[in-house]
Structure formats: C-alpha cells, structure tokens
Amino acid sequence: MVPREATVLHANAQRNPEPKMSRHEVCLLLGATGVGKTLLLKRLLKLSLQGAVEMDSPPHTLPTVGTNLTDMTLRRKKLTIRELGGCMGPIWPSYFNDCSSVIFVVDSSNIAQVSASCIQLLSVLSAEPLRDASVLIIFNKRDVHCTMSLVEMRSLFRLDDVVACAPQPITMLEASARSGTGLREVLAWLESVAK
Ligand SMILES: Nc1nc2c(ncn2[C@@H]2O[C@H](COP(=O)(O)OP(=O)(O)OP(=O)(O)O)[C@@H](O)[C@H]2O)c(=O)[nH]1
Numbered sequence: 001m002v003p004r005e006a007t008v009l010h011a012n013a014q015r016n017p018e019p020k021m022s023r024h025e026v027c028l029l030l031g032a033t034g035v036g037k038t039l040l041l042k043r044l045l046k047l048s049l050q051g052a053v054e055m056d057s058p059p060h061t062l063p064t065v066g067t068n069l070t071d072m073t074l075r076r077k078k079l080t081i082r083e084l085g086g087c088m089g090p091i092w093p094s095y096f097n098d099c100s101s102v103i104f105v106v107d108s109s110n111i112a113q114v115s116a117s118c119i120q121l122l123s124v125l126s127a128e129p130l131r132d133a134s135v136l137i138i139f140n141k142r143d144v145h146c147t148m149s150l151v152e153m154r155s156l157f158r159l160d161d162v163v164a165c166a167p168q169p170i171t172m173l174e175a176s177a178r179s180g181t182g183l184r185e186v187l188a189w190l191e192s193v194a195k
C-alpha cells in the first residue's frame with residue numbers, strides 16, 4: 001500500500017460539504033500531482049515563522065490524498081491554506097465556495113504536464129465561485145535545468161490572453177520550493193490577501 005501524507009480526507013465532500021469555515025480567510029492551494037504544493041507549504045510555513053529558511057535537503061513529502069490544512073499568521077493576520085491533492089482534481093470544485101484566494105502551482109520542469117495544467121487552470125479561472133478570488137500562478141521547480149523560460153511558456157500556452165480574459169486579478173511568479181527562490185515573493189502575496 002502506498003504511504004500517504006497525513007491529511008484530512010473528505011472523500012464524500014460533494015454529498016456532505018464541510019460546514020463553512022468562519023475562522024479565517026482560506027487560500028486554496030491547487031495544482032496537479034507532484035508539482036510541489038506540499039513542499040511549498042512546508043517552506044512557506046517555516047519562512048513565516050522563522051523569517052528565513054535553511055535550504056539544505058528538502059523535507060520529505062508524500063502524495064496528498066485528501067486535503068492538507070495549514071494555519072499561518074502573516075503580519076498579525078490569520079490565513080488558512082488548504083492544499084487539495086492533485087489526485088483530488090475531480091472534486092476540487094467542492095471546495096471553491098469558501099475561499100478568497102487561490103494559488104495554482106505548475107511544475108515548469110515537466111513540459112509534458114504543463115499543457116494539462118493550463119487546461120486545469122482555465123477551468124479554475126472560469127469557476128463562478130472563484131470569480132472574485134485573487135489568484136497567484138506559481139511556476140515551480142525553476143531550479144531544474146533545461147526548463148522552458150517563463151516567456152516561452154507564456155507564449156506557448158497563451159497565458160497572457162488567459163490572464164487578460166479572466167475576471168480575477170492574477171499574479172504570476174517563478175519559484176523553487178527546493179532552493180527557496182521566489183518564496184519571499186509568494187509570502188508577500190499571501191500577506192496582501194490575508195485580512
Ligand atoms: N527540484 C525540485 N523538486 C521539487 C520542488 N518542489 C517540490 N519538489 C519535489 O517534487 C516532489 C513532489 O512534491 P510534493 O510537494 O509532494 O507535490 P504535491 O504537489 O504536494 O503533490 P500531491 O500532493 O500529490 O498533489 C517531491 O519529491 C518534492 O521534493 C522544486 O521546486 N524543485
């Protein structure tokens with residue numbers, strides 16, 4: 001049996017949606033399997049707590065089967081980040097109602113997966129409950145060699161048109177959850193959406 005990340009599994013989320021979370025703002029962390037969401041979350045939490053992260057060997061992660069909730073306090077504002085495992089893709093929309101922001105992670109080193117991720121991104125951006133959400137697209141794994149440049153990816157997948165047509169305010173960032181590049185910018189974006 002495949003070991004799994006310790007998560008809260010809501011397999012019946014469509015039939016029995018969770019009660020509304022009134023605690024804090026919720027930011028959804030979405031993206032295909034293996035793009036680096038859990039590692040990113042671990043790094044961001046450490047960075048928010050310690051102000052710096054030692055980028056030695058990255059902590060081990062396992063595929064998230066279910067959801068992974070992390071509370072953060074950013075400049076005295078509370079934010080809950082809810083990672084939805086890539087394998088949960090078909091039921092992501094069950095979680096769209098109670099969030100105010102979305103981070104969508106793309107593995108920019110996996111060119112075969114990028115086009116599928118862009119299609120997934122389009123369906124997220126066109127979801128009615130997310131109409132007013134702030135959106136951050138992270139091109140992760142920029143530490144891996146031989147990846148396409150962000151300019152090439154934007155042009156190949158017409159990302160500038162996608163962003164221009166979307167109703168949401170969208171920010172795009174390059175990052176590496178492994179090396180730490182771009183994580184401060186991600187944290188600054190989270191601070192801007194936390195209330
Ligand atoms: N080189 C490199 N590897 C990364 C980076 N981010 C994550 N990884 C690795 O990618 C693998 C998958 O990372 P996870 O964080 O578990 O991926 P995930 O998006 O949470 O996957 P699911 O939970 O299955 O949806 C792990 O081996 C990570 O160490 C990065 O920026 N660079």
Ligand SMILES: [Mg+2]
Nearest residue numbers: 037038063064
């Ligand atoms: Mg995960």
